[in-house]
Amino acid sequence: MFIQTETTPNPNVLKFLPGRDVATAGVQEFLSIDAASVSPLAEALFQLEGVRGVFFGADYVSVTRHPDFDWTGIKAPVLAAIMDHFVSGAPLMRGEAPEAEGHAADDSEVVAEIKALLDSRVRPAVAxxxxxxLFDTFDPETGVLSLRMRGACAGCPSSSATLKAGVEQMMKHYVPEVTRVEQVL
Incomplete structure (x- = not known):
């Protein structure tokens, strides 16, 4: 098995591509070993010194390192843990995966439009x-759209620029009710 790695705009995150599907039931993020207990792979990664976060995309695993650690010391053990997991045939998740964000029946027309735009244009690009x-909230009175960044986007130095120059401009263009986009931490 050959696992490719890619850098991301966030210097603390590397993207690992195992050449197969990873999170087929929807993306998953783990920010602690306690949260990772539902996934054998995430749990194994958190047991490595210097791992601070794990994110499963459709066909990749993003690993966030603690800033005090260098990738030269962490990359090989992370590759080994990912390879061991996929070679073993173990499931990605123990039991059912947590529910992915979806479209609620009680979403307003504007919120449904925002979520559709996020799903079709924004999320594939940041993946x-x-x-x-992820959509967090939309205030129809002020036009403020709040979004939550995950994986390599969380804590990325360029995430503010991505939100303002990219996402905010697109949202204002396609959904005139949106006046501003903010990041929820």
């Missing part, structure tokens, strides 16, 4: 960088 963006 290429090893991350994800």
């Amino acid at each position: 290429q960088d090893g991350g994800d963006i």
Whole structure:
């Protein structure tokens, strides 16, 4: 098995591509070993010194390192853990995966339009960088759209620029009710 690695705009995150499907039931993010207990792979990665976060995309695993650690010391053990997991044939998740964000029946027309735009244009683009963006809230009175960044996008130095120059401009263009986009931490 050959696993490719890609850098991301976030210097603390590397994207690992095992050449097969990873999160077929929807993306998953783990920010602690306790949260990772539902996934054998995430749990194994958190047991490595210097791993701070794990994100499963459709066909990749993004790993966030603690800033005090260098990739030269972490990359080989991360590759080994990912390879061992996929070679073993173990499932990605123990039991059922947590529910992925979806479209609620009670979403307003504007919120449904925002979510559709996120799903069709924004999320595929940020997935290429090893991350994800989720809808959080929309205030119809002020036009403020709040989004949550995950994976490589969370804590990325260029995430503010991505939100303002990319996502905010696109949302304002396609959904005139949106006046501003903010990141929820």
